[in-house]
Amino acid sequence: MAVQDLLRQRFFPHMWCPGCGHGTVLNSLLRAVLELGLSKNEIVMTSGIGCSARISGYVDFHSLHTLHGRALAFATGVKLSKPELTLLVPMGDGDALAIGGNHFIHAARRNIDITAIVMNNRIYGMTGGQFSPLSGIGVKATTAPYSTIDNNFDVVELATAAGATFVARSTTYHARECTELIKKAILHKGFSVVEILSQCPTHFGRKNREGDAGQMLENYKKITAKRGSKALEENPGLIGRGIFVEKEKPEYCQEYEKTIALAMKGAGR
Amino acid sequence: MNNVKFVQGNEACVEGALYAGVDFYAGYPITPSTEIAEHLSARLPARGGKFIQMEDEIASMCAIIGASLTGHKVMTATSGPGFSLKQEAIGYACMAEIPCVIVNVQRGGPSTGNPTHVGQGDINQARWGTHGDHAIIALTASNHQDVFSMTVEAFNLAETYRTPVILLLDEAVGHMREKLVIPEAGELETVDRLRTSVPKGVDYRPYLPREDGRLPMSDFGAEHRYNVTGLYHDMWGFPSASPRVVNELLRHLIDKIDNNSNAIIRYKEKFLEDADYVLISYGSSARSAIHLAKNRREKGEKIGVLELQTIWPFPAEIVREKCAGAR
Ligand SMILES: Cc1ncc(C[n+]2csc(CCOP(=O)(O)OP(=O)(O)O)c2C)c(N)n1
Numbered sequence: 001m002a003v004q005d006l007l008r009q010r011f012f013p014h015m016w017c018p019g020c021g022h023g024t025v026l027n028s029l030l031r032a033v034l035e036l037g038l039s040k041n042e043i044v045m046t047s048g049i050g051c052s053a054r055i056s057g058y059v060d061f062h063s064l065h066t067l068h069g070r071a072l073a074f075a076t077g078v079k080l081s082k083p084e085l086t087l088l089v090p091m092g093d094g095d096a097l098a099i100g101g102n103h104f105i106h107a108a109r110r111n112i113d114i115t116a117i118v119m120n121n122r123i124y125g126m127t128g129g130q131f132s133p134l135s136g137i138g139v140k141a142t143t144a145p146y147s148t149i150d151n152n153f154d155v156v157e158l159a160t161a162a163g164a165t166f167v168a169r170s171t172t173y174h175a176r177e178c179t180e181l182i183k184k185a186i187l188h189k190g191f192s193v194v195e196i197l198s199q200c201p202t203h204f205g206r207k208n209r210e211g212d213a214g215q216m217l218e219n220y221k222k223i224t225a226k227r228g229s230k231a232l233e234e235n236p237g238l239i240g241r242g243i244f245v246e247k248e249k250p251e252y253c254q255e256y257e258k259t260i261a262l263a264m265k266g267a268g269r
Numbered sequence: 270m271n272n273v274k275f276v277q278g279n280e281a282c283v284e285g286a287l288y289a290g291v292d293f294y295a296g297y298p299i300t301p302s303t304e305i306a307e308h309l310s311a312r313l314p315a316r317g318g319k320f321i322q323m324e325d326e327i328a329s330m331c332a333i334i335g336a337s338l339t340g341h342k343v344m345t346a347t348s349g350p351g352f353s354l355k356q357e358a359i360g361y362a363c364m365a366e367i368p369c370v371i372v373n374v375q376r377g378g379p380s381t382g383n384p385t386h387v388g389q390g391d392i393n394q395a396r397w398g399t400h401g402d403h404a405i406i407a408l409t410a411s412n413h414q415d416v417f418s419m420t421v422e423a424f425n426l427a428e429t430y431r432t433p434v435i436l437l438l439d440e441a442v443g444h445m446r447e448k449l450v451i452p453e454a455g456e457l458e459t460v461d462r463l464r465t466s467v468p469k470g471v472d473y474r475p476y477l478p479r480e481d482g483r484l485p486m487s488d489f490g491a492e493h494r495y496n497v498t499g500l501y502h503d504m505w506g507f508p509s510a511s512p513r514v515v516n517e518l519l520r521h522l523i524d525k526i527d528n529n530s531n532a533i534i535r536y537k538e539k540f541l542e543d544a545d546y547v548l549i550s551y552g553s554s555a556r557s558a559i560h561l562a563k564n565r566r567e568k569g570e571k572i573g574v575l576e577l578q579t580i581w582p583f584p585a586e587i588v589r590e591k592c593a594g595a596r
């Protein structure tokens with residue numbers, strides 16, 4: 001099988017702008033699926049609403065394109081009702097952590113076996129460039145003409161505190177690294193979060209004078225460093241890349257099987 | 270005789286759901302519906318089914334839609350504030366044609382209102398609570414035997430027409446205790462959804478209706494992989510804004526309910542043969558209406574009762590016909 005076999009080519013061309021990072025995330029994700037040798041029938045991709053969320057239409061898996069912010073809630077229903085399925089949930093930063101923030105922390109708390117991918121462009125792409133809870137302070141957006149005063153979430157810290165048992169971060173500049181992280185996230189039994197910094201040249205880049213897609217990618221190289229690297233140690237201002245959390249903890253659907261066993265013995269009566 | 274029970278209406282609803290074959294429930298506690306969740310949290314896993322308490326009503330509605338797509342019979346239950354929260358996802362289930370049952374045990378509103386008291390103010394929210402043009406099925410019941418059978422009907426209609434079905438109970442019916450006789454298996458009809466017969470390797474078009482308007486489904490995880498979306502979509506489930514596609518889909522969503530209203534509409538009548546006055550009612554107030562009609566008849570007043578068990582689609586023809594002889 002080749003990457004093309006994982007795509008619904010009938011539905012191309014895609015809707016992303018030239019230079020959008022979301023296509024690179026799709027590429028890394030499909031390579032992860034390919035390298036793990038997963039069967040297309042065992043994968044369900046659930047997404048919300050946003051440029052990022054359109055990713056689910058292009059993949060030849062079972063795909064569920066839902067409501068803004070709710071992808072993880074739908075995915076929870078799919079997974080618990082049929083735990084043998086592999087759930088992939090790509091989300092935009094607004095999708096995952098503004099309107100969907102509650103579902104995000106609760107999916108993490110349950111440690112349900114779902115792979116969440118946060119495609120973080122620090123902006124609302126689809127609606128034309130409003131700031132998001134990941135924009136951070138001092139960002140220009142169509143709803144922050146004087147620049148933002150809102151603090152941002154740190155996806156890694158939030159996911160960790162909420163109970164995710166696999167947490168990683170990379171960028172679209174590091175596409176190969178993304179594939180490796182996504183592979184590990186899929187194989188991990190429990191709630192996995194991979195944050196991928198993904199450029200939106202059309203809105204974030206233009207408003208914040210970050211240049212074209214190429215320059216934004218170069219910037220990801222400059223502002224990040226691998227966990228454990230000398231560069232990161234010497235420059236704590238850099239953003240860490242790599243795996244932050246990887247731990248064993250009871251997984252929700254497996255625990256529910258125990259509840260079923262108890263109930264069948266009549267323990268609740 | 271353990272098929273005879275003395276239970277709350279909410280428990281009669283649970284029994285009906287189990288009889289119909291519910292095997293997935295997601296919900297968030299809210300008075301006066303909570304007993305439905307409590308009972309199912311014990312009963313579902315005992316039969317190998319799944320119960321999950323979600324973080325809110327929005328998530329509950331989304332989770333049951335996800336579980337329906339893997340081929341399960343699904344339900345959630347709530348009341349006023351929670352019903353408001355579910356509306357966006359109910360519209361999604363209309364658009365993506367996902368079978369599911371939503372029980373709303375009504376309380377007084379608006380807002381937090383009167384949580385422990387009866388209300389019947391959600392009729393229009395059941396019809397138009399979610400945005401945009403759409404059709405919906407909403408059922409009611411006034412006594413526990415009917416709560417049971419209308420719950421079974423709710424599942425049957427949801428699976429037949431691939432649509433959310435709203436069961437509008439109310440606090441009085443939900444909390445009152447009354448006798449319930451659980452029918453033998455097979456006594457009431459239970460309907461399973463149509464599943465596609467398109468073989469592996471042949472192009473399955475999940476959103477191409479058959480001539481009768483029905484859409485055979487394929488479970489997530491089975492051979493056919495397709496796209497489900499809340500956007501207007503073509504027969505493969507792929508988003509489209511083409512005026513032809515939008516028009517055809519919207520027509521289909523409305524026609525599949527409207528054209529079958531005769532098969533969907535249920536009602537009960539009492540003393541209508543010679544009635545000069547007809548009381549039209551449903552749910553707990555239908556009980557009062559029947560009581561009143563009986564009392565007044567003793568005094569010679571010819572009052573009858575028409576109890577609507579299907580509220581949406583509205584049984585306009587029936588109302589017209591049954592009231593034709595009235596003053
Ligand atoms: C309930 C609801 N509120 C608002 C919107 C409008 N909306 C659509 S996408 C979006 C934000 C998209 O940003 P993000 O999730 O970061 O993804 P991106 O487009 O940047 O990939 C918003 C606010 C909506 N579709 N639904």
Ligand code: SF4
Binds near residue numbers: 202
């Ligand atoms: S608006 Fe931004 S996020 Fe959306 S497709 Fe264009 S570049 Fe990508």
